Amino acid sequence: IPGKPMPKSFGEPICGTYIMGEIERERDENTILSRQMIQEMSPGQEKPVEIGDELVISVSDSYLQTTYDEYFVVTHIGTHGIICITKEAHESYDGQYYHFSNPNGDDSEPWLRTEDLISEEQLMYMLDEFDYTIYPKDTSVFGEPLPRGSEGQKVWILIHNIRGDAYYDPEATSYTAGYFSSSEDAENNKNMMHIDTYDWINRTGPDADRPFLYEGVFAHEFQHLIHFDQDPSEPSWVDEGCADLAGYICGY
Numbered sequence: 748i749p750g751k752p753m754p755k756s757f758g759e760p761i762c763g764t765y766i767m768g769e770i771e772r773e774r775d776e777n778t779i780l781s782r783q784m785i786q787e788m789s790p791g792q793e794k795p796v797e798i799g800d801e802l803v804i805s806v807s808d809s810y811l812q813t814t815y816d817e818y819f820v821v822t823h824i825g826t827h828g829i830i831c832i833t834k835e836a837h838e839s840y841d842g843q844y845y846h847f848s849n850p851n852g853d854d855s856e857p858w859l860r861t862e863d864l865i866s867e868e869q870l871m872y873m874l875d876e877f878d879y880t881i882y883p884k885d886t887s888v889f890g891e892p893l894p895r896g897s898e899g900q901k902v903w904i905l906i907h908n909i910r911g912d913a914y915y916d917p918e919a920t921s922y923t924a925g926y927f928s929s930s931e932d933a934e935n936n937k938n939m940m941h942i943d944t945y946d947w948i949n950r951t952g953p954d955a956d957r958p959f960l961y962e963g964v965f966a967h968e969f970q971h972l973i974h975f976d977q978d979p980s981e982p983s984w985v986d987e988g989c990a991d992l993a994g995y996i997c998g999y
Contacts, residue, residue: 793897793936796821796829804935807928808910817907825874827882829898832865832906836944843867847908847944851915859917863908863944869951870906873965877904881966884997889970889989890977896936902969903939913945925964927971929979940968963994 800821805814820837823830832845839846844864852861882902886892894900908914911923925942932939942964950960970993974986 795897796824796901798822798824801834802831804905804931804939806905806907806910806931806941807926808914809923810910810912810915815910817905819905819907823870823874825878827901828874828877829901829903830870830874830906831903832870833908836865836907840867845870847906849908849914851917856917857946858913858919863946865906865944865947869947873951873961874904876962877902877965877969881962881969881997885966885969885973885993888996889973889993892938892973893976895932895938898937900938902972903937904965905939905941906944907941908945909941909943924961925968927968927975929975932972932975938972940965940972942968959999962997963999966993966997966999967991969993 798821802819802821803816804819806817807814818834819831820834821829821831822837833847836845836847844866847863847865849860849862852859854861892900892902909923909926913919913922922945923943924945925940927940942961946957947961949956951962952958967990970990971986974981974989
């Protein structure tokens with residue numbers, strides 16, 4: 748049921764930046780690789796992004812300690828953000844909701860739901876929040892991301908059912924709400940961050956059961972992206988502290 752309220756203690760969000768395959772000692776190497784790619788690639792080598800474009804990204808599965816290819820479709824393009832959802836969800840659109848499957852669910856309880864639902868209206872709202880609140884406020888405090896690829900400083904926001912512990916384990920009490928990976932950015936020559944699909948109906952906007960939760964996740968993960976470009980050698984606890992501060996600065 749899309750609007751079914753969840754208990755406030757159910758499904759605590761965590762950041763996956765330092766558990767979704769990101770290793771601190773690799774960050775300096777990824778910085779060098781990113782800057783080399785930026786210098787070597789001219790703007791004419793990539794075409795500008797368009798709605799409907801498809802891309803394949805090798806994303807992290809922290810539970811199985813591996814990566815897998817996820818297929819995405821560009822659905823919205825803003826001033827600073829590019830929304831991408833899984834191809835499977837894009838093809839499942841029913842006129843109101845995109846359906847993100849949860850293969851290990853049986854609907855016996857909320858954590859074991861068979862799918863997550865996100866509406867077109869929610870995607871447009873979150874892109875507006877990113878364009879007009881999160882991007883300008885985060886960059887005014889923490890600095891700006893490096894330009895990468897044909898879209899420069901724009902951020903590719905990849906929305907999918909992130910494969911952490913909660914994806915597989917029905918006893919999990921928390922889930923990975925988002926993550927940033929410097930290695931993925933370097934490999935794809937894009938500024939990217941990942942956002943989970945769980946329970947958006949009750950975790951976005953001022954009147955939700957968990958108000959502004961995902962808005963805060965957007966601000967948090969974007970700060971990680973900026974922080975890597977500004978100071979990749981920073982200890983993880985400083986980076987995480989700044990990422991938590993980002994949500995507060997943005998009003999969430």
